[in-house]
Amino acid sequence: xxxxxxxxxxxxxxxxxxxxxxxxxxxxxxxxxxxxxxxxxxxxxxxxxxxxxxxxxxxxxxxxxxxxxxxxxxxxxxxxxxxxxxxxxxxxxxxxxxxxxxxxxxxxxxxxxxxxxxxxxxxxxxxxxxxxxxxxxxxxxxxxxxxxxxxxxxxxxxxxxx
Amino acid sequence: xxxxxxxxxxxxxxxxxxxxxxxxxxxxxxxxxxxxxxxxxxxxxxxxxxxxxxxxxxxxxxxxxxxxxxxxxxxxxxxxxxxxxxxxxxxxxxxxxxxxxxxxxxxxxxxxxxxxxxxxxxxxxxxxxxxxxxxxxxxxxxxxxxxxxxxxxxxxxxxxxxxxxxxxxxxxxxxxxxxxxxxxxxxxxxxxxxxxxxxxxxxxxxxxxxxxxxxxxxxxxxxxxxxxxxxxxxxxxxxxxxxxxxxxxxxxxxxxxxxxxxxxxxxxxxxxxxxxxxxxxxxxxxxxxxxxxxxxxxxxxxxxxxxxxxxxxxxxxxxxxxxxxxxxxxxxxxxxxxxxxxxxxxxxxxxxxxxxxxxxxxxxxxxxxxxxxxxxxxxxxxxxxxxxxxxxxxxxxxxxxxxxxxxxxxxxxxxxxxxxxxxxxxxxxxxxxxxxxxxxxxxxxxxxxxxxxxxxxxxxxxxxxxxxxxxxxxxxxxxxxxxxxxxxxxxxxxxxxxxxxxxxxxxxxxxxxxxxxxxxxxxxxxxxxxxxxxxxxxxxxxxxxxxxxxxxxxxxxxxxxxxxxxxxxxxxxxxxxxxxxxxxxxxxxxxxxxxxxxxxxxxxxxxxxxxxxxxxxxxxxxxxxxxxxxxxxxxxxxxxxxxxxxxxxxxxxxxxxxxxxxxxxxxxxxxxxxxxxxxxxxxxxxxxxxxxxxxxxxxxxxxxxxx
Numbered sequence: 001x002x003x004x005x006x007x008x009x010x011x012x013x014x015x016x017x018x019x020x021x022x023x024x025x026x027x028x029x030x031x032x033x034x035x036x037x038x039x040x041x042x043x044x045x046x047x048x049x050x051x052x053x054x055x056x057x058x059x060x061x062x063x064x065x066x067x068x069x070x071x072x073x074x075x076x077x078x079x080x081x082x083x084x085x086x087x088x089x090x091x092x093x094x095x096x097x098x099x100x101x102x103x104x105x106x107x108x109x110x111x112x113x114x115x116x117x118x119x120x121x122x123x124x125x126x127x128x129x130x131x132x133x134x135x136x137x138x139x140x141x142x143x144x145x146x147x148x149x150x151x152x153x154x155x156x157x158x159x160x161x162x
Numbered sequence: 163x164x165x166x167x168x169x170x171x172x173x174x175x176x177x178x179x180x181x182x183x184x185x186x187x188x189x190x191x192x193x194x195x196x197x198x199x200x201x202x203x204x205x206x207x208x209x210x211x212x213x214x215x216x217x218x219x220x221x222x223x224x225x226x227x228x229x230x231x232x233x234x235x236x237x238x239x240x241x242x243x244x245x246x247x248x249x250x251x252x253x254x255x256x257x258x259x260x261x262x263x264x265x266x267x268x269x270x271x272x273x274x275x276x277x278x279x280x281x282x283x284x285x286x287x288x289x290x291x292x293x294x295x296x297x298x299x300x301x302x303x304x305x306x307x308x309x310x311x312x313x314x315x316x317x318x319x320x321x322x323x324x325x326x327x328x329x330x331x332x333x334x335x336x337x338x339x340x341x342x343x344x345x346x347x348x349x350x351x352x353x354x355x356x357x358x359x360x361x362x363x364x365x366x367x368x369x370x371x372x373x374x375x376x377x378x379x380x381x382x383x384x385x386x387x388x389x390x391x392x393x394x395x396x397x398x399x400x401x402x403x404x405x406x407x408x409x410x411x412x413x414x415x416x417x418x419x420x421x422x423x424x425x426x427x428x429x430x431x432x433x434x435x436x437x438x439x440x441x442x443x444x445x446x447x448x449x450x451x452x453x454x455x456x457x458x459x460x461x462x463x464x465x466x467x468x469x470x471x472x473x474x475x476x477x478x479x480x481x482x483x484x485x486x487x488x489x490x491x492x493x494x495x496x497x498x499x500x501x502x503x504x505x506x507x508x509x510x511x512x513x514x515x516x517x518x519x520x521x522x523x524x525x526x527x528x529x530x531x532x533x534x535x536x537x538x539x540x541x542x543x544x545x546x547x548x549x550x551x552x553x554x555x556x557x558x559x560x561x562x563x564x565x566x567x568x569x570x571x572x573x574x575x576x577x578x579x580x581x582x583x584x585x586x587x588x589x590x591x592x593x594x595x596x597x598x599x600x601x602x603x604x605x606x607x608x609x610x611x612x613x614x615x616x617x618x619x620x621x622x623x624x625x626x627x628x629x630x631x632x633x634x635x636x637x638x639x640x641x642x643x644x645x646x647x648x649x650x651x652x653x654x655x656x657x658x659x660x661x662x663x664x665x666x667x668x669x670x671x672x673x674x675x676x677x678x679x680x681x682x683x684x685x686x687x688x689x690x691x692x693x694x695x696x697x698x699x700x701x702x703x704x705x706x707x708x709x710x711x712x713x714x715x716x717x718x719x720x721x722x723x724x725x726x727x728x729x730x731x732x733x734x735x736x737x738x739x740x741x742x743x744x745x746x747x748x749x750x751x752x753x754x755x756x757x758x759x760x761x762x763x764x765x766x767x768x769x770x771x772x773x774x775x776x777x778x779x780x781x782x783x784x785x786x787x788x789x790x791x792x793x794x795x796x797x798x799x800x801x802x803x804x805x806x807x808x809x810x811x812x813x814x815x816x817x818x819x820x821x822x823x824x825x826x827x828x829x830x831x832x833x834x835x836x837x838x839x840x841x842x843x844x845x846x847x848x849x850x851x852x853x854x855x856x857x858x859x860x861x862x863x864x865x866x867x868x869x
Contacts, residue, residue: 033189036186036188036189038188038334038335038416039416039417039799039800040415040416041416041799041800043799043800044416094765094766094769096634096635096766096769098333098382098383098633099186099333099380099382099633099634100186100333100334100380100382100383101333122808125806125807125808125810126808128807129806129807129808132331132804132806133331133333133383134331134383134385134773134776134777134780134804135333135382135383135773136769136773137768137769137770137772137773137776137813138772138776138807138810138813139772139812139813140769140772141807
């Protein structure tokens with residue numbers, strides 16, 4: 001079947017079988033290796049993408065589920081202003097990841113900041129539970145996401161006032 | 163030839179300056195590369211009769227022990243294990259053969275159709291009581307006259323504490339990529355110990371160490387789970403590359419990694435303690451059993467560390483320690499956030515809460531009476547050279563957590579409680595321990611490491627160490643140390659990629675050695691450059707070599723040598739509430755205080771302690787690996803749950819300030835040494851009962867409720 005969807009802001013289409021999982025097609029057809037097929041159980045958080053702004057484990061998603069949706073991978077998100085907010089917020093709080101889970105954590109932060117302009121600790125940790133890596137201290141992560149949310153709000157305010 | 167990352171959007175591995183440690187093994191490939199699948203033993207024990215693969219398509223190859231050109235073994239801390247089981251199998255999942263071929267899916271089908279025939283024998287799984295042939299390491303030490311001391315002790319208590327197997331959940335499953343680089347076999351893998359990989363591959367291929375070059379990939383979070391196991395997989399990949407004459411990669415799936423690779427060793431500590439009328443420790447008797455699974459690759463080192471940590475941070479004139487490392491027909495078991503000391507600290511610190519109660523004292527006061535002081539005898543008989551900051555740590559923790567008041571209140575509530583509806587079931591626990599810094603303690607461990615530094619004409623400093631396979635945080639700390647010592651801007655200090663052809667052997671990178679041993683070597687090399695800096699022309703190179711002066715020696719009940727050169731001291735307080743109906747413990751707060759010597763980056767040290775505390779609390783509350791009747795890991799990967807960040811309590815961290823000239827000490831293992839015992843003491847106070855192991859399971863809670 002042919003599937004049309006928006007990938008990182010561009011209309012794309014691809015042929016896929018019902019058994020194909022989104023993560024494999026992103027890696028093999030589109031060369032997007034930010035999402036990794038590690039556990040293939042949707043538990044490790046390394047395959048996360050944003051589907052219509054919400055976190056989704058691409059290792060469990062049948063490719064046809066992407067039909068008509070907007071998919072944003074880490075590579076696409078890294079080109080946005082929102083990414084710059086999160087990267088700066090993480091740096092400000094001293095968030096240091098192991099180098100494997102950071103893409104998932106950044107996308108999880110993006111999802112929570114998208115939903116709430118002032119995310120609470122509970123909201124942030126609930127979203128971060130999707131990336132259960134032991135490497136990062138949760139408190140620092142919360143500060144990083146809250147700093148990112150503040151930056152995002154500041155940027156929006158400046159844009160509106162211009 | 164450098165491996166190519168598959169990622170079109172990823173880094174170009176051929177680009178100048180790219181370091182192998184920036185690459186992720188799972189993203190690497192080479193043209194014409196074959197994949198490697200492992201054929202594993204279906205039974206725990208028996209004689210291997212045959213391995214029958216189906217007819218293999220062109221380009222696929224079965225690799226058996228007879229195909230190994232060198233020796234069919236790898237050596238770790240004096241222990242040996244086969245690269246492929248040749249005559250006997252010793253655990254479910256042991257590699258008996260390899261299948262190599264270009265297509266991963268076909269390879270999976272072929273591996274599934276391959277039959278392994280074993281004449282099954284009864285496996286050995288008991289380890290608390292065991293036969294003499296199961297013992298791979300034994301330690302006995304006697305200080306003073308314990309039996310006489312017990313006979314005149316005012317009170318004698320007995321306890322037993324178990325620590326179960328744990329999964330590391332490291333950042334990436336284990337694997338390796340091997341390919342010929344001109345006349346050398348090049349290996350890419352995520353390893354804590356690049357030179358061990360090099361030496362093992364050379365032994366298996368029948369070559370010299372110089373014929374192999376190891377370029378470690380990004381290591382990520384490892385909790386000491388990638389000490390020796392990557393060497394085994396590197397041997398598998400190298401064999402496939404040699405025999406297929408093509409690059410070869412082996413990358414375990416999470417499920418396969420979970421079931422077949424090394425986990426934390428199981429341990430049981432039985433202890434008998436004697437107290438005088440004032441509550442002072444007069445005698446201690448330990449029996450430590452360590453289940454190291456099949457072959458016990460780290461048995462010698464882990465048993466040494468468990469035995470020297472048995473007396474914890476306490477002073478006692480009469481001590482007997484008897485320790486055994488015991489093999490069983492389960493997957494090899496070993497290190498987890500340290501090499502064996504944590505279960506001993508857990509046992510004595512958990513017992514200390516009972517001892518304080520028996521002496522009619524609160525835990526902080528009881529520990530104050532018994533804690534080691536400057537000049538106290540260690541288990542080796544040597545005097546302790548530094549004053550442990552017990553009062554300061556206990557004081558700061560007491561103030562931050564309100565320990566004294568809460569402990570007294572919870573004791574009152576516990577004593578007056580009439581039933582489950584009568585007030586909350588709360589408890590608070592305190593534990594104190596140390597993390598020794600220095601070299602390994604066992605005879606089979608390598609104890610000579612070096613770091614090289616070169617200051618060039620442009621006043622740029624380059625550091626070379628094989629330990630550079632570790633995290634960016636650690637690398638940053640070495641750069642800061644060098645920058646401070648030589649007065650160079652931080653950006654002028656670089657750490658070369660950890661390539662075994664270019665970097666000297668700096669030993670394995672465990673959680674603490676990067677900061678203690680390697681950082682000290684960096685400082686020494688920089689000091690040597692500083693001495694020559696304004697006398698000799700640039701460039702100036704210096705090499706710092708570290709050799710332990712007195713390796714630990716166990717003989718005739720005596721321990722001789724140095725346990726540690728210096729130690730980081732730390733304490734933890736945990737407060738819990740038990741749900742009155744489900745009895746599930748809910749942590750209300752966790753407080754940590756540590757003396758880590760000179761702290762190069764305080765915010766990073768705090769973050770590391772908080773992250774370590776979260777791991778230790780998760781291991782104490784949730785994590786447990788069960789073994790099936792045949793010794794195989796019974797659980798499934800996706801069911802192995804760690805504590806979600808939302809269920810963690812607030813974690814408060816304090817670090818004692820130290821002199822700028824004080825040595826840097828490793829802190830990474832301290833949460834693991836203190837938090838489980840503090841949690842256990844808190845649960846015990848809340849329930850008014852003693853438990854033997856963590857996590858406190860439904861059976862233990864049901865027993866407690868009945869009583």
